[in-house]
Amino acid sequence: MPERESSLMCDKKQLLFIAHAPSENVQKMVAAVIKGASHVDITNVDIRYIPPLETQPEDILSAHAVILGTTENLGYMSGLMKDVFDRCYYQCLEKTQGIPFTYFIRAGHDGTGTRRAIDSITTGLRWRLVQEPLICRGDFQPQFIEQCEDLGLSMAASLDTGII
Ligand SMILES: Cc1cc2nc3c(=O)[nH]c(=O)nc-3n(C[C@H](O)[C@H](O)[C@H](O)COP(=O)(O)O)c2cc1C
Numbered sequence: 539m540p541e542r543e544s545s546l547m548c549d550k551k552q553l554l555f556i557a558h559a560p561s562e563n564v565q566k567m568v569a570a571v572i573k574g575a576s577h578v579d580i581t582n583v584d585i586r587y588i589p590p591l592e593t594q595p596e597d598i599l600s601a602h603a604v605i606l607g608t609t610e611n612l613g614y615m616s617g618l619m620k621d622v623f624d625r626c627y628y629q630c631l632e633k634t635q636g637i638p639f640t641y642f643i644r645a646g647h648d649g650t651g652t653r654r655a656i657d658s659i660t661t662g663l664r665w666r667l668v669q670e671p672l673i674c675r676g677d678f679q680p681q682f683i684e685q686c687e688d689l690g691l692s693m694a695a696s697l698d699t700g701i702i
Pocket of ligand 1 (some may be wrong): 561562563564609610611612613614644645646647648649678
């Protein structure tokens with residue numbers, strides 16, 4: 539049985555979280571997304587965090603929804619996040635159309651180039667953006683952590699209840 543079909547028959551829904559976290563601040567944001575998605579009231583969703591370098595096409599094929607997280611570097615998503623798409627794009631194309639997703643960007647001062655790039659690639663994949671992306675721009679703010687927790691909670695709750 540194909541990987542995606544067999545996974546979709548599992549009891550719990552799989553929420554895949556791929557994020558590049560090169561700094562302590564972004565690591566805290568990643569932890570917050572995981573915390574939000576692991577809320578005690580969400581019983582039917584498993585959040586699975588995988589760093590970009592370890593992400594394989596099979597991980598995406600077996601997910602019910604995806605959260606991406608990246609820094610903006612040199613006006614674009616991080617190289618490691620781009621590498622995920624470089625390695626996985628064609629194996630996912632055709633098989634992950636319509637998969638619900640959202641993302642966060644941590645940008646020192648901008649974020650627009652990264653947003654454009656993610657939107658462009660995921661449009662090509664025909665992924666379904668189900669939640670407004672979170673752009674955490676400028677000097678690091680404690681509220682970024684709360685926003686990341688909300689992002690994880692909201693995606694997991696939506697998946698849990700079948701809204702997405
Ligand atoms: C090589 C390099 C290039 C960067 N380029 C950009 C950029 O083009 N736009 C931007 O908004 N921030 C840029 N930044 C800032 C990073 O996005 C930021 O340092 C990162 O998100 C970590 O955030 P933190 O300082 O809260 O840990 C760059 C950082 C580095 C190290």
